[in-house]
Amino acid sequence: MRKKLLSVVLLLSGVNTYAQQTDEGTIKSIFDQALSKGKSYEMLHDLCVNIGPRLSGSPGAAAAVEWSRHKMEDLGFDSVWLQPVMVPHWVRGEQEIGRILNSKKIGTKDMAITSLGGSIGTGAEGIAAGIVEVKSFDELKALGTKAIQGKIVFFNRPMDPAKINTFAAYSGAVEQRGNGAIEAAKLGAVAVIVRSMGSGLEEYPHTGGMRYATNIKLIPGVAISTQHAELLSKLLKEEKELQFYLETHCQILEDAPSFNVVGEIRGGEYKDEIIVVGGHLDSWDLAQGAHDDGAGCIQSIEVLRLFKSIGYKPKRTIRAVMFMNEENGLRGGTKYAELAKQNKEKHLAAIESDRGGFAPRGFTMSASDKIKSIIRSWKPLLEPYDLWDFNQEGGGADIGPLTTQGVALIGYLPDSQRYFSVHHTSEDTIDKVDKRELELGSASMAALVYLIDKYGFK
Ligand SMILES: [Zn+2]
Missing domain, CATH: 3.50.30.30 (Glucose Oxidase; domain 1)
Structure with missing residues (x-):
């Protein structure tokens, strides 16, 4: 009881209660929160049912942009903004x-x-x-x-x-x-x-x-x-x-205006160092794009929400990015990297979730040997949560263009056995997503972001 009271006081006074927490403790808090009070499924259900298909250039894509902007504003992130980008516009x-x-x-x-x-x-x-x-x-x-x-x-x-x-x-x-x-x-x-x-x-x-x-x-x-x-x-x-x-x-129409949607929580100590978590907001037109890649978008938003809800104040700036147009052009990912360069932003790492909202297995990496070995050194902290595979190469399509800026690229790696029975089909709907598996993915990404934020790659 007293302990609880103390942490409430510390939270209210804005003191980072996680400064003294062990890594095991913080990661446990992240998973506890995601699994017992998580918002992943609720958000994905809303995106799938109320917005639905969102191919680049379509009214659905435009609605999804507004939806994610409002969602991140409502969650009280420090800044939320849109990055304009022209996208291919194809109709079936x-x-x-x-x-x-x-x-x-x-x-x-x-x-x-x-x-x-x-x-x-x-x-x-x-x-x-x-x-x-x-x-x-x-x-x-x-x-x-x-x-x-x-x-x-x-x-x-x-x-x-x-x-x-x-x-x-x-x-x-x-x-x-x-x-x-x-x-x-x-x-x-x-x-x-x-x-x-x-x-x-x-x-x-x-x-x-x-x-x-x-x-x-x-x-x-x-x-x-x-x-x-x-x-x-x-x-x-x-x-x-x-x-x-x-x-x-089908018809190929003129390119259409669209947006990447970005939300961030600014870092305390090194606010100029950015860690991105992202997914792609566009989906094919045949279904709701639940696994591909509504799941990745929602998990990225949830990472920031989890930090806020457990009272973790990051040292570095954490950004959730909903990239537009991964499916048929990669214009959003390309634009994001272009703007990062133009604005001289320093990205430490970018993590993408675009392999479906399935149960965790690990992370893929496209980074220097040094960074890979730093991430692998965290394996004992992550293994209790079924995150054990850190051996595969790769990042994600949308974050790929950041590679020329020396950013460590990481992909969330869930179980892959069922993905290609729904991928790009009429079956990629919310009922194919397991709430718990989706939540485990959000927490997995948050746990890794927490470790990168805390220790960096030095
Ligand atoms: Zn995808």
Whole structure:
């Protein structure tokens, strides 16, 4: 009772009660607060349900900017502001049709497809053509123009299910989505269908960004569900003459104005040294962007809120950044780094959460050997909270542009097994997020920020 009274008095008098606390004690307070009085889930639920999809340039993205600004103002952070940035503006359009026209086995059948972000549309006339299936760019090139001219190329290399790290499996397949339309167009293809970047067999497709190259014809690109990719592949083995109809109405519009949203708590001792925690505010248009990356945004806000609620006053300035446009342009991350340089800001570290709101495993790092070993020396403090993997390289897409300014880049590393069943799909909704796992992620990030803030990298 007396102890409690004393800490209330100390809090009220503005004395940093954590100056004398052990690291174990402070980290325990962070986790206690996040798990018993946390706001992570409540905030994410609000963002998902009341704002919803927020692709760059959309009304949803604009609403999400205002939502996060107000949220951070209401939480009483020292400063909250917007960083203007122009973003690509792509719209899907209403109707998307992918149809097998003439199968001897199954006749006419609609397939689960969705346009890839950044694709041109086919227009109302659609495209009807034969299909050539390939598993790699090498296979495509070996077939050559003669086989590809006038055809739809079907890229069907799955994410390798034998890889334990699903992000590695994703990396091994995603070039088909990113560059498939360029490689196929070089050989005269009229469109591409890409097997969804999903780790299982699902009935819904996964969208995601695709690119075009200058001087190479723009052809439409769609993703097909993994289930229908299997079906199509099976049919093609016996029915080489299969015809496919594609109709999409997506459009690439003029770049649109948007914002990164930044909130900070200023440091006491070294206020000019900044530690960033962030996620990306934009999401694909097919769902609520709960895991990708509403979770990361909310966890970043929660880090600052946790510090305030346990009365921890940081030595350094802690910033929560909601980056805009990670999914189809990375303009927000690029702008943030540009402004940091222009304003001669000193960033000590940037931590991004963009691998879903799943249970903690550790942190990835892209930093000097010295900094890596300092962070690894904190492992005994973090291991009790299931944070044990500090061995993987990497930071995060949005913080990546800070690398040229010598900033230590860190990625929150949660369990990866379920991420690629919802990533970029209609299924990335709040009901797929576990409240406790999300909260553990917020606390994990706060614990690491606390240690970096307290000890620096000296
Ligand atoms: Zn993401």
